[in-house]
Amino acid sequence: MVNAPRPFSLAARAAIATGxxxxxFLGLVGLTLSRANHETALNNLHDRLQNYVIAYLAGTEVSRYGKVLPPDAPPDPSFSQPGSGLYAVVLGDQGFRWESSSAIGRDFNFLKTLQPGENRFAGPVETRMGRLYYYAFGVAWDVPDRKPLRLTFMVAQTEGQFEGENAVYQRTLIGMLSILGVMLIVLQLLLLRWSLTPLRKVATDMARVERGKSDHLDSQYPLELTALTDRINAFIDSEREQRTRTRNTLADLAHSLKTPLAVIRSRLESADNEPGLRGDVLDQVRRMDELVAYQLARAATSGRQTFASAVPVAGHAEDLVRSLEKVYAAKNVLCEFEMDEGAAFYGEQGDLLELMGNLLENGFKWAGHRVLLVVKAQPQAGRQRPGLWLSVEDDGPGIAEDKIEKVLQRGVRGDERVQGHGIGLSIVQDIVKAYRGELVVDRSAELGGARFSVNLPAS
Structure with a gap:
């Protein structure tokens, strides 16, 4: 079986994405700056070539006989160096042509004479000398007693010189952006490491909990992680409570079965065609069956869950009451409801049925003729899920105040019974504790009998 590749860590994902x-971003910045520099350099080249043309134009003279006299000194020494890459050419009427020393032997047949006042900047153009940028300007020179002399002044520069200047800038730009990129990546990694410190702390604290060196995650976390760590702590508590409850339930079950088994063994060992043996054995077996059902119900209590769905109370309450009315039809008990619309129980449906069913059954058992079920939602600021108030009242004899503490004592043996209130109350107490709620027993102010109130906190 081929193992799936391990997903990248959060730090690696963030580092790759940031990189x-x-x-x-830096590539786009570099491209933008490079294009901007190219445009600026091109404009500078245009201005420089134009200035050279103006300098040649200013230094040129025309005799009264129409002879063109170029300037003695060029505006730049490169015009005097053959093959320097900077060339000057003057074209005129009747085949007149003048070239700077640097342009001697070069082919400028691509040049055309321009009309007076016309100028042209072009490049790079393909020539036999390579690619060139040039600026040309046409003038009409007034000559006494002659028609104006038309001249075209042109200055050209090879592309290599122009691109060489750009290449220097681009190398400098790439170097600076590379250094900046490395610095930003290092800074980002440092910031990322600092930002992920709380997550690493959560992992470290979880490892301490797993090793038994700590009971819960630390409470000092950033606001964004507080909700997560609170739910993890709640899950840890729930898991521990479930394990403890299961262990206690199994111990109680084993203890509860000792007496019935001992009775059965004793009866079987001493039996000598005793007429009542069959009935005694059946009674003990029935008792063991009840104990097993009770202890399994306690063990199955799931308790408060971090991600439990809402279980509507109204529908289940009506079903339970209809069933109990049939069971206690001879007593003609009337069950009344005071229930908030939309009240819900956040937990397992089975826990709700056990909790409400045992309280209602207790009320029906000891009521005279009336039972009152009250269910109220209890929202709390800062909590996502509201709490739940559930009470069952009856008009029966009630419970004396000096007996309430004994009624609420948790039995340590599965076969303990609270006089007059049945085995269901022990299950109710286990469920309420599992959901971190509170069970209160007092007297009903409205009906006069007992009132069993359960308060489950918001979460």
């Missing part, structure tokens, strides 16, 4: 974004 890609940073590379794209």
């Amino acid at each position: 890609l974004v940073l590379a794209g």
Whole structure:
């Protein structure tokens, strides 16, 4: 079986994403600056070539006989150096042509004469000398007693010189952006490491909990992680309570079965065709069956869950009451409801049925003729799920105040019974504790009998 590749860590994901974004951003910045520099350099080249043309134009003279006299000194020494890459050419009427020393032997047949006042900046153009940028300007020179002399002044520069200047800038730009990129990546990694410190602390604290060196996660976390760590702590508590409840339930079950088994063994060992043996054995077996059912119900209590769904109370309450009315039809008990619309229980449906069913059954058992079920939702600021208030009242004899504490004592043996209130009350107490609620027994102010109130906190 081929193992699936291990997913990247959060730090690696963030580093890769940041690196890609940073590379794209710096690349875009570099491209923008390079294009801007190219345009600026091109404008500077235009201005420089134009200034050379103006300098040649200013230094040129025309005799009264129409002879063109170029300037003695060029505006730049490169015009005097053959093959320097900077050339000057003057074209005129009747095949007149003048070239700077640097342009001697070069092919400028691509040049055309321009109309007076016309100028042209072009490049790079393909020539036999390579690619050139040039600026040309046409003038009409007034000559006494002659028609104006038309001249075209042109200054050209090779592309290599122009691109060489750009290449220097681009190398400098790439170097600076690379250094900046490395610095930003290092800074981002440091910031990322600092930002992920709380997550690493959560992992470390979880490891301490697993090793038994700590009971819960630390409470000092950033606000964004508080909700997560609180739910993890709640899950830890729930898991421990469930384990403890299961262990206690199994111990109680084993203890509860000792007496019935001992009775059965004793009866079987001493039996000598005793007429009542069959009935005694059946009674003990029935008792063991009841104990097993009770202890399994306690063990199955799931308790408060972090991600429990809402269980509507109204529908289940009506079903339970209909069933109990049939069971206690001879007593003609009337069950009344005071229930908030939309009240819900956040937990397992089975826990709600056990909790409400045992309280209602207790009320029906000891009521004279009336039972009152009250269910109220209890929202709390800062909590996502509201709490739940559930009470069952009856008009029966009630419970004396000096007996309430004994009624609420948790039995340590599965076969303990509270006089007059049945085995269901022990299950109710276990469920309420599992959901971190509170069970209160007092007297009903409205009906006069007992009132069993359960308060489950918001979460």
